[in-house]
Amino acid sequence: MKTYSMEHPELGIISYTDKKRYLWLASFFMPLFPMMGVFAYYASGSEWALGIPLFFSYVVIPFLDWGLGSDENNPPEELVPQLEADSYYRILTYVTVPMHFVVLIAIAWFVGTHELTIWSVIALAITAGSYSGLGINTGHELGHKKTELERWLAKVVLAVPTYGHFCIEHNRGHHTHVATAEDPASSRMGESIYKFLLREIPGAWRRGWAVERERLARKGKSPWSLENDILQSYAISAVLQGGLLFVFGWIMVPFLAIHNFWAWYQLTSANYIEHYGLLRQKEESGRYERCQPHHSWNANYIFSNLVLFHLERHSDHHANPTRRYQSLRNFENLPELPNGYYGMYILAYIPWLWYKVMDKRLLELPHINGDLSRVNIDPDARESIYQRYGQGQMPAAAG
């Protein structure tokens, strides 16, 4: 396996071998999981088999995270430039892009050409949507990069779940405003994922369009210009999903609607758990302090990180948004989630359980230490949270 090394003037020879180098191929082979249900259906003849991929994502992966545990691989900062320069890793992200098209088309074909119960159609739409949610993650990795090719591939892959506004909104909106009350993509303490969903999806859409409109206005162009990066991606979506509708008929309307929603909801789920309750402080100048490592929740589990291009090493991602996935690092003493993202999604879908696990964890973080003024709190939950955890403190002026 390839070893990176250098002679450091003070530390002597530093070397690092990425033991996960070939495990990263998992991202490329992940489509086998959504397809597994279809294969098992042919093998068994039972429609129950179509539920296997969902069972794998939401039950098996959390157990694998729990069983396989933490990831000990951590490249030394000094060798990050060498890892970044290794083209193997970036090629993996490129070849993952067409896989997202293959999976949606294959599952749509299956739905469009078989007599299935409504439950099977729903299960398949959710399966395809869950994988296209991973497509948003692939788009996320590519869209943070500086090369034209990678930015173009991000627009292409985001077309699969019709989420072409994501990169603009995420890079220029979320990263700038993360962990503030103003960010629609940072969840607040006491806000359930269902309430968050209604704030995050429309809020992110509006902000993405606002940023793109401003950019085009600076160039003297209309928002309807062909240079609009969002519309370019939507055009690919129209061809892809319009084509599926044309070929496979009306069954594609509910199938694609559920698929698209579920893909967006996967992103909503990730956003919900990544910054829950965390808050940047305002400086005297009126600006927010720069995003610090303690403004993101992390999960350093080996399995789900392989599926998600290290997204769960989230603090380092926010500190260095353009850094490539293979070089993201884990640090001690960061806000840490008790399971990988998939396990945490399930927890988030059951709000009372989420609050039970996370609220205590949030308030025990060293930089918060029970101080509710350092928490991003849902205004509607403010009073009850202060009553419960405020130890006699009264809420500051509401609003």
Next chain:
Amino acid sequence: MATFKCPGCDYLFVEERGDDHEGYPPGTAFESLPKEFTCPDCGVRYKEDFEQVED
């Protein structure tokens, strides 16, 4: 004409070149960029964080 660098991700704003994609034509002075300007590449460094570099 000067060049300004994002200290986080090394994005360069070269005044002579401007930034066509962002809608800043060649010859745009860094000073004249809007107050809310953030790094077009990483999005996390503000205008006042940028450092002037020798070209």
